Amino acid sequence: MMDDNPIADEDAPVLLIVEDDPSFGRALKRSFERRGYHVLSCDRAEAVPDLLTKEAPDFAVVDLKLAGASGLECVKMLHAHDPEMKIVVLTGFASIATAVEAIKLGACHYLAKPSNTDDIEAAFGRTEGDSGVGLTTRATSIKTxxxxxxxxxxxxxxxxxxxxxxxxxxxxxTLARKLAKQRVS
Known part of the structure; x- marks a missing residue:
């Protein structure tokens, strides 16, 4: 488990980051702390229930593919704990199926990596869908x-x-090898 921020303004919004990439998790944590958030972080879904007994996060950033678990289970757990929590799922393995499931389970947004703090904060603020999103004219590839x-x-x-x-x-x-590869568009 990563460290929690021991000193925080009691009025600061509380953010939980569940990310198993230590360097990316630290970078996100530092970036959000600079923006005034009280940041809790852990690197596995199993640590989340313990954190929820100590703190009440307003926001959460969850990696879709965690070591040994699915970030979707984490989203489900967080949404069950507090349906008002704004949850953003980050993934380097984006797919329509996982995006739909994340939203159904309670995430407010789903972002493909690399995403930065600005992208994530904007996603927290988006509560409505955007019917003006342009449709792509590019045909879907066999790989996709x-x-x-x-x-x-x-x-x-x-x-x-x-x-x-x-x-x-x-x-x-064969499936394990396909999952280990980076997505090619």
């Missing part, structure tokens, strides 16, 4: 369709890689 199908199946199986591989009709190691 495959990626989305894999993530949809992963979400359906509770992020059980073995079961997802079985449902997709591929070897577990």
């Amino acid at each position: 369709l495959e990626w989305e199908r894999i993530h949809e199946t992963l979400a359906d199986t509770g992020f059980n890689v073995s079961e997802a591989a079985r449902r997709l009709g591929m070897h577990r190691r």
Whole structure:
């Protein structure tokens, strides 16, 4: 578990960061502290319930792919704890399926990495959808369709890689290799 900010203004908004990349987590923490937030941070979903007994976050930033767990489970837990909490999901593995599930589970926004503090703060402030978002004219690639199908199946199986591989009709190691690769557009 990462450190919590021991000294904080009692009127400062409380932010929880759940991120398993130590350097990215530290950078986010420092950036939000400079903006006046009281920041709590941890690197795994299992540490969240303990933090919630000590603090009541107003905001949360959750990495989608945590070591040993899904960030979606964390979103579900945080939303159940406080439905008013503004939760933003960050991911380097964006897909339509996981974006839809994150919003259904209580996230207010879903951002692809790299995202910075400005992007995240803007996402906290967005409470309504934007019907003016432009539609893309670019056709979806086979790689993107495959990626989305894999993530949809992963979400359906509770992020059980073995079961997802079985449902997709591929070897577990093949699926693990595909998940380890960075997405190519």
